[in-house]
Amino acid sequence: MIPFLDLQKINSRFETAFTEQFQLFLESGYYILGDQVRAFEEEFATYCGVKYCIGVGNGLEALRLILEGYKQLGILKEKDEILVASNTYIATILAIQQANLSPVLVEAEAKTFNFDITSLERHISENTKGIMPVHLYGQLAPMTPLLDFAKKHDLVVIEDAAQAHGAKNEANLLAGNLGDAAGFSFYPTKNLGALGDGGAVTTNDQELAAVIRKLRNYGASSKYINELKGFNSRLDEVQAALLRCKLPFLDKDNDVRRRIAKRYLQEVSNPKIKLPYYSGAEDHIFHLFVVSVGDRESFMEYMKKRQIGTLIHYPLAPHQQEALQEFSGCSFPVTEKIHREVVSIPMSPILTHEEVTKVISALNSY
Secondary structure, X not given: OEOOOOHHHHHXXXXXXXXXXXXXXXXXXXXXXXXHHHHHHHHHHHHHOOOEEEEEOOHHHHHHHXXXXXXXXXXXXXXXXXXXXXXXXXXHHHHHHHOOOEEEEEOEOXXXXXXXXXXXXXXXXXXXXXXXXXXXXXXXXXXXXXXXXXXXXXXXXXXXXXXXXXXXXXXXXXXXXXXXXXXXXXXXXXXXXXXXXXXXXXXXXXXXXXXXXXXXXOOEEEOOEEOOOOOEOOOEHHHHHHHHHHHHHHHHHHHHHHHHXXXXXXXXXXXXXXOOOOOOOOOEXXXXXXXXXXXXXXXXXXXXXXXXXXXXXXXXOHHXXXXXXXXXXXXXXXXXXXXXXXEEEOOOOOOOHHHXXXXXXXXXXX
């Protein structure tokens, strides 16, 4: 059996380091916002090439806290509109709504699953104040035209980098350092995954970083001195310690993912299976390898019989979710087709050459 993702095997590589770090954590007697969080924030900021990193509870809260921070700074106000991809995971949209802002869904582009740039101008209004590109499945959104568009319309650019740890553009700038601020998730399945929930904000904006540091901790500037109506959203000290063990290996793991992706792209040949677009550059870290098939249920059942795990990311578009009924009248044909047909196949840095060969053989025989 080739599981879709074997987290135990991925993390067993770090077991000795994890054990040592947990013992140090126990001995420290300091369990919230301690040395491990501070050290991880410094290391991840350096990795991303930014000045500031703020560890928070999860990826959704990272995005929300950025928006709340901009509200505190007067850059955004309630009900301002934020442009966001119509095929993103629901958390991106929830973050906007929970900050009392208005998400405006923009159609996807079929080739890359990212923003359809040609759709953006149709959604601009006098209330549009921000844009939230999503680096979906690990592939950078088309940031150059997005940044030009944002500059033209005076919009803040907030990256949803939850799936893009280490993705790099042609100028060697990494996800998290491409817009005004970025939100990351360290959910266990991510390329840089914790052993529980976790997230971070990255930015080069000193004022925004300072506000978010307060907001994540009840709005406090120091213990029991609360300047803002804040939240409780802090990266856990244990998770920070474990992430520090894994961060030095992130680039190597991403390279392995890209090598596996290239094998899939070069060796899979089946007209029933549409392979994802990949330029061959480092702008994709293949958090997921997503194919498209017309009869998804039959395909997944076939793969199951071949003892190969698959998963759907994601079965329903946001505007089709019961939780977002306010968008139920919307029509996004490309997005809807994507969500009907996408299937994620095994992709991780611990897949063996033989396992990848077995997956390729199954795909070609379908």
